[in-house]
Amino acid sequence: MSIEQWRRLTEWPTLAAAVVFLAAYSIQVIANLPESEGIWAETLVWAAWAVFVVDYTGQLILAPERGRWFVRNLHELAILALPALRPLRLLRLVTFLRVVHNKAGAALRGRLLLYVVGSAATIIYCAALAVEDVEQNEAGSNIRSFGDAIWWALETITTVGYGDHYPITIVGRFVAAGLMIAGIAVLGVVTASIAAWLVESVSARTAAEVEAEVEAEVEEVEAEVEQIEQTLEAKVEALTEQVARLAAALEAAQERERARGTSSP
Secondary structure (H helix, E strand, O other): OOHHHHHHHHHHHHHHHHHHHHHHHHHHHHOOOOOOOOHHHHHHHHHHHHHHHHHHHHHHHHOOOHHHHHHHOHHHHHHHHHHHOHHHHHHHHHHHHHHHHHHOHHHHOOOHHHHHHHHHHHHHHHHHHHHHHHHOOOOOOOOOOHHHHHHHHHHHHOOOOOOOOOOOOHHHHHHHHHHHHHHHHHHHHHHHHHHHHHHHHHHHHHHHHHHHHHHHHHHHHHHHHHHHHHHHHHHHHHHHHHHHHHHHHHHHHHHHHHHHHHHOO
16 A cells, blocks of 8 residues: 555545544533543543544555655654643644645645635634633633633734733743734735736736737728728629620621631732
């Protein structure tokens, strides 16, 4: 089996595991479950995690040049390994984003608008989860619910920043910085897409206008050529008739000359 075949084989299982992973993690954070009550959700998170590890291991084994593949994909190993440490569990969301980007993104990149909107929605949701996870139980925090977190994520990614909600923890501020950068990138892509659409529309309209002008000129030239042809045909017919009359007159004159020569003594 090749690595491409392995990726096609694990595409849907890893995507399903990513969805289960996000759902379980969302319940953990939004419901603010204590560890004793959230064992089942933690179990689902680690089960999905196991699927990601199997996917990574399979790609490593099937890679034609394992050493080179390993070095070029060290970030994949870091994304899988670091969140296993409890203080770094927020990095689990990075794994989710990586899986969704690799699996679903390939099918959506041809539909740029859908891909951008889906990516923005996913980033907003994951950022809201991350901030709520670190802020909701922090003394003095103003982000206490998922509604607060979603509102904060929306005003941050759009670079509005009302200031009514903001993170106070270091981790929360790192998440905010990443969301700001992602917001600028998403807005840049949207702006570029709209500009490209406008340029394409104007170009198509201009091309249509040029084509119409060329067709009109061609039709005008064809009409002039047809008129010239008709004039030439009429002149040729007139010349033909004149030549025929001259030939008949010449022939009659020759016959008269012959008749005179015959009748003379």
